[in-house]
Amino acid sequence: MTPPRLQLAHITKRYPAVVANSDVSLTVQAGETHAVLGENGAGKSTLMKIIYGSVKPDEGSVVFNGQPVHIRNPQEARALGISMVFQHFSLFDTLTVAENVWLGLSRSLTLAEVTRRITTKAGEYGVEVDPLRPVHTLSVGEMQRVEIIRALLTDPKLLILDEPTSVLTPQAVDRLFGVLKKIASEGCSILYISHKLHEIRELCSACTVLRGGKVTGVCDPRQETNASLSRLMIGAEPPALQHREVKTGATVLAVNALSLPTENQFGVDLEDISLNVRAGEVVGIAGVSGNGQQELLYALSGEDTRAAAPMIQIKGQSAGKFGPGRRRALGVHFVPEERLGRGAVPTLGLAHNLLLTRRDAIGTAWWNRGWINVRSLEAQASDIIRRFNVKAGGPNAEARSLSGGNLQKFIVGREIDANPKLLIISQPTWGVDVGASAQIRGEILALRDAGCAVLVVSEELDELFEISDRLYVIAKGRLSPSVDRARATVAQIGEWMSGLWNAPAGAEVQHAQA
Structure with missing residues (x-):
């Protein structure tokens, strides 16, 4: 009989202010895709780091392929056949993509060979990665792609994925799932952490639920609903968002034909960007990471003041040359995608x-x-x-x-x-559990209902469709026409993410130019 790929028994990890894991046991079979569910702070990341050798448990045992193991560091984990894609990336900013990947592979490989393998693997999985780019020039989403490719290049027996799809289009998610199912069918086990319950139900055949550092349930997610998984994870279903009819006021943010060359050789030039956000509405910008979102957000926040003053207007004032402080004085507040730093x-x-x-x-x-x-x-x-x-x-x-x-x-x-007049928020719920996501989205809608103008940049299409009143798509530094959320479809927005739009006639263009 084939032994389980991984067995954790009575794992406990204490920190000065919290017990991250308490008596946790978990079994993953060979070729099984096993989800680990839990709200933020439930102990999921700590448990994964213990498996990967980044954190040493205070109590408990780890058995891999039927053999007791003491994994002292990630190098030993990789030698066993364990690879991990972290939620918080472990990349050196001053090195290139290929050099970062090379650090985790066999020393017998040359850098040229690693570069070739990255290109081949990226093409195989439909993930766009340039192996010669320095990491400090990458967006957060592009860094995550590098981590995914780095893990897959090791041909793992156990692959740990922490929120792997947050930077992919729906079409790319489908392709990745096909790859993961193929990997699993060949015997690789997958530990999958995600807050997207529909993904877990589609991909995973087993699920362990953590709450407060303890195992509170084990289930087959294919037999569950989103609501029942939410109850297992947070003890209740998240409250339904309260939508009201949109009653917009004056234009708070107007961007007029904004064109900016990128300041680094690997960035994206902004080309003729025009958009507006009115008081009392949420406007969403969809797009795959690395298509100009970072450059646009820097221009809107005041970190990049190269735009001509009239190109960015806030409450009727030409603000293109204003720094962050002067924009905050006008009531603009900003949530960047990079939490730490x-x-x-x-x-x-x-x-x-x-x-x-x-x-x-x-x-x-x-x-x-x-x-x-x-x-x-x-x-x-x-x-x-x-x-x-x-x-x-x-x-x-x-x-x-x-x-x-x-x-x-x-x-x-x-x-x-x-109490901002204009809130610009990037990736509002990236890596946030279902209960906290519902709370953040509810607060955004409450802010809108109080008359605030809200601009949301997100790679989560479900999120944008849930909270936006109008949608744009950014691709290769260009912005699509706006479309009312009620008239948009996921398939349409997914196509637009590749830059495949034609300016429609009629109401949508008038709405975009109003």
Whole structure:
């Protein structure tokens, strides 16, 4: 009888402020695609890092292919045939894609051979990767593609995937699933972490559910519904979003024929971008990562001020030359896709991270000008933690101590709590569990209903269709016409992601130009 590919028995991992895993047992059979479900902070990533040798358990045992093993580091894991794609990437910014991949492969391979293999594997799986690009020039989505290719190049016996489809078009997801099913049919086991319940039901034949670091259930997801999986994961179904008829006001953001050459050789030139966002509406921008989203967001946030002043208008003011501070003074708030490093300083506490975009706790009177009111700052942070149900060790917990989803909730909460007139938000629920996703999306809609203009850039089509009133698609630095969400289809938007659109006549063009 063939032994299970992986057996975890009574795994426990404690940290000073939390028990990440408590008496966790899990079995994965050869050729099985096994989902691990859990809300943010449930202990999924810690458990995967234990399997991959990045974290040492305090208690418990690991058996791989019937043999007890003590995996001390990722190199030993790879030698056993275990590969992992992390949610938070492990790439060196100053090296090229090929050099990063080379680090994890056999030393007998030359860099030229690794480069050729990357190109071949990327073509096989339909994933666009340039092996010669430096990693620091890649978007977050492009970095994830590199991680996926790096893992597949090792021909693993156990492949761990943490949120692998968040940067792919629906068509590319279908192709990846075909590849994963083929890999599994050849005997490779897959541990699959995703918050997309429909993916888990389609792809996985077994599922272990974690809540608060403990196993709370094991099921066959093919026999479950999205609602029943949600109940297993968070103890309840997420509340349905409340939609109302859109009542738009004045134009808050108008982008007029914005064209900007990229500042790095691997970026994307923006070509004749025009869009508008009115008060009281959510406008979504769909697109595969690396098609100009980063360049557009830098121009809108004020990090890139090369645009001619009239090209970007905020509340009627020509703001193309305004930096982030002046744009915030006009009521613009921004949530970047990079949580750590851009959205938050990793080593600062949550309260002091508020100072990146908020000035409420800084004195302005003659007797306290420039002084920070720490109590006020901590109270603000505590209120955001409570309102957005952020799992953290208090207002002074370091940003890097939070799980990805909880940090995202805090950063989104920080900007929404500022009562913006225009909120520009990139990847609002990337890596966030189903309950937290519903909460963030609900807060975005509540902000819209209060009269805020909201621009959402996301690679999650389901998300955009759920919260947007109008949609654009960005591809190769160009922007499609806008289309009302009610008239758009997933297939249509998926085609547009490849740049295959023709400006339609009639209402949509008029709407886009209004």
